[in-house]
Amino acid sequence: MNTGIPHATFDETTPVLIVGGSLVGLSTALFLRWRGIPSLVVERHPAPARLPRARAINPRTMELFRALDLESTIRAASSPISGNNEILRVESLAGREIERLVEGGADDLKAASPTSWGSIDQDQLEVILLTRLQSMGADIRFNTELLSLEQDEQGVFALIRERASGNTQQVRANYLVGADGNHSTVRDALGFSRLGPGTISHATNIIFEADLGEVLRGRRIMLCYISNPLLPDGQGFLMPIDNKRRWMFSSSLHPERGERREDLTDECCIEQIRIAVGVPDLEIKILPAYPWDTVKVGMWELTALYAEQYQRGRVFLAGDAAHAILPTGALGASTGIQDAFNLAWKMALILKGQAAPSLLASYEEERCPVGKLMVKQTMQRFFYRTGSGSSSLIDDASLIFGYRYQRGAIVAELDSAEAPLAQHPSTLSGEPGTRAPHIVLQRARERLSTIDLFGRNFVLLAGEEGTPWMTAAGTVANRLGIALDVWQIGPEGLCDVEGRWYTTYGVSTTGTTLVRPDGFVAWRSSELREQPEQVLLDVLTRILGK
Ligand SMILES: Cc1cc2nc3c(=O)[nH]c(=O)nc-3n(C[C@H](O)[C@H](O)[C@H](O)COP(=O)(O)OP(=O)(O)OC[C@H]3O[C@@H](n4cnc5c(N)ncnc54)[C@H](O)[C@@H]3O)c2cc1C
Incomplete structure (x- = not known):
């Protein structure tokens, strides 16, 4: 421009x-x-x-956010629906439950992160x-x-x-x-x-207040999809806002057919919500979706x-x-x-x-x-x-922890371009371009995760016989003028509580792994190499482009 x-x-x-x-x-x-x-x-x-x-x-x-020490602040401001765990598809909230959508995988996520x-x-x-x-x-x-x-x-x-x-x-x-x-x-x-499918549909964003306690029947709903022929396109969804009386209802809107959110009167919204809830005389108050907007009903795109x-x-x-x-x-x-x-x-x-x-x-x-x-x-x-x-x-x-950078600021290993873009984190072992895995460590009396070492600087992790790498790291960091944190995993440094570091990071006792400030593995050497200082200098120079 x-x-x-x-x-x-x-x-x-x-x-x-x-x-x-x-x-x-x-x-x-x-x-x-x-x-x-x-x-x-x-x-x-x-x-x-x-x-x-x-x-x-x-x-x-x-x-x-944990690296920035914001985790506890975020948890303290938890959403009112943080205790809700049900995703349902129903004919109406009061009516027939078609299915409970279970996506699972919670244990895999738990094992992969602190x-x-x-x-x-x-x-x-x-x-x-x-x-x-x-x-x-x-x-x-x-x-x-x-x-x-x-x-x-x-x-x-x-x-x-x-x-x-x-x-x-x-x-x-x-x-x-x-x-x-x-x-x-x-x-x-x-x-x-x-590129991609584009805008799949438009949907209304209707905020309302009503007492749905009775129809909820104790269910703690995160999201409730409604499949009901009486709704536009036969579908919509309900989502609790404050987990008390305030809800969001959304249904299809077709601007390409001239449908406008401005034309959705309170009566029209109430009629749709009553169908979705399944209570024909439910008392409902429609609220503005956006405080600054003159139109009560909001609209969003599914793109x-x-x-x-x-x-x-x-x-x-x-x-x-x-x-x-x-x-x-x-x-x-x-x-x-x-x-x-x-x-x-x-x-x-x-x-x-x-x-x-x-x-x-x-x-x-x-x-x-x-x-x-x-x-x-x-x-x-x-x-x-x-x-x-x-x-x-x-x-x-796999999607959250197991995606891989095949190219970029890494020193890739020979087969990394062939490797899948995402795979289950339990099948990864510290390959360059993947997120450095979580393992439990102990420092004095404090338990921590490898993840807690990453975020600010480059980090070099060395095995218990990897001291030459650590010495080299100090010299190279000085020479390049960068901050490089160095940790030894083993009795002399951070204790590998579960004995998993060598297999999880794919290095031997003389090996080392270089982790980037974003917690992705930049490079590793499974064992000690000749002239470790030169090796490390070459690696960092290549990554930093210096
Ligand atoms: C209903 C719904 C539920 C969602 N749930 C989740 C969820 O649970 N988890 C999740 O990870 N994601 C979720 N998302 C997606 C998430 O909301 C978006 O990915 C996120 O808001 C993207 O943030 P952004 O800052 O990139 O863009 P936006 O939030 O769109 O912000 C862009 C900003 O740029 C401003 N802007 C635009 N042009 C200019 C300009 N020329 N000058 C100055 N400012 C400008 C706009 O005013 C706007 O504030 C959800 C989205 C929707 C619609």
Whole structure:
């Protein structure tokens, strides 16, 4: 996009301009700030959105928040439905139960991580991130939007507008991150197209209050799909909001046939809800879906699309801007937050002069296949839940912990390009490009997980006879000017409580594993090599592009 901004003039500068101040934009800002990099976030809405969207954050993403010491804060703000565990398909809530949808796999997830699903409403999580950012002095501007951008070799020029006053400003940034959602201005500016099924349908978002205690019959419902010929397209769903009287009801809407949410009167909504609940005279109060909207009924799109490019020059896409993932399976926000973590550690190293700009090319190489995988797998989950049959459903544990970077900022082993994109974490053994596995360790009297060692810096883990690697690590880190944490697993260092480290990480007592700041294995040597210092220097130089 070329706006003819005069390059020599700009009103302010920032290392990173983040467009979109929802979950992924705020996460990007926080992950950068935690690494000492300030940014400017611009968000079109006047305040954090209060929409009933993500309610579950997957355990891999919770591991990232755990690294920032946010896990307990997130758990303390648990969603009111955190104790609910039933997903049903019914004719109506009061009527016949067609099936209970069991997706299982909880034990596999438990075995793979020191943490678990986070049950928190998206609006609450956004407030937590925002509060943390504000306490760190972050610059987050609501009611401000990106109008246009252009870039040159040295940076990005962006034109932003404060919506209340209409004032525009030119911002110069080293990098720009488009975390601006499914209808991304940044993606359009870059001219990136998307692939995938597209917008599958539109649905209403009707918030209401009613007493459903009697029809619930003690069931603790997370989500209830309604299959009933009296509803539009014969389907809808009910979801508790506050686990008391407030609910969300959603049914099909067809804008392509001229159907408009504006035309859905309270009476019309009440009629549909009574069918879904199965109580013809139920007392119902319809509430506005969005506080700032003049129309009571909200609308959302079910879209499954992925971009095939995430980067052009100094501009990047993250979150829904890069991959619009169906809500089924609760993977959209989590995948976007993982994008943000991946991007932030790389950008921070570059902005601190510790890595070459070429490191950022690995962001697209790594995250693009993951975005595509998640879009496709949530489609499979959608088919499964709507009873239309799914052919290639990958289990949750493989999808959440077992995906692999086949290329990128890793020193891959010979067969990694042939390896599956996702496999069960119990079948992985520390291969470069996979998430470094969780094993239980003990330090003095404290129990911890390997996962607790990762997040901030590169980490070198050495076996009990791997001291030469540890010595080499100190020298190489000094030489490259990077922070490299070093741990020995064994009696002299961290105790391998369950005796699983060597097999789980695929190294011998003289071997070592290098883990990246995002907890993915960068490289390993199963045993001691000649000139360990040179070996490690070559590896890190290759990864950092220095
Ligand atoms: C009903 C529902 C349930 C869901 N449940 C889950 C779940 O349980 N778990 C899960 O992981 N995911 C879930 N998701 C998906 C999740 O909500 C999204 O993946 C997530 O919101 C994506 O965050 P984002 O920041 O990338 O994009 P968005 O949340 O779409 O935010 C983009 C932001 O960019 C702003 N913006 C756009 N253009 C501009 C501009 N030019 N200038 C400034 N700002 C701009 C927008 O105002 C918006 O605030 C669900 C989604 C829905 C609809």
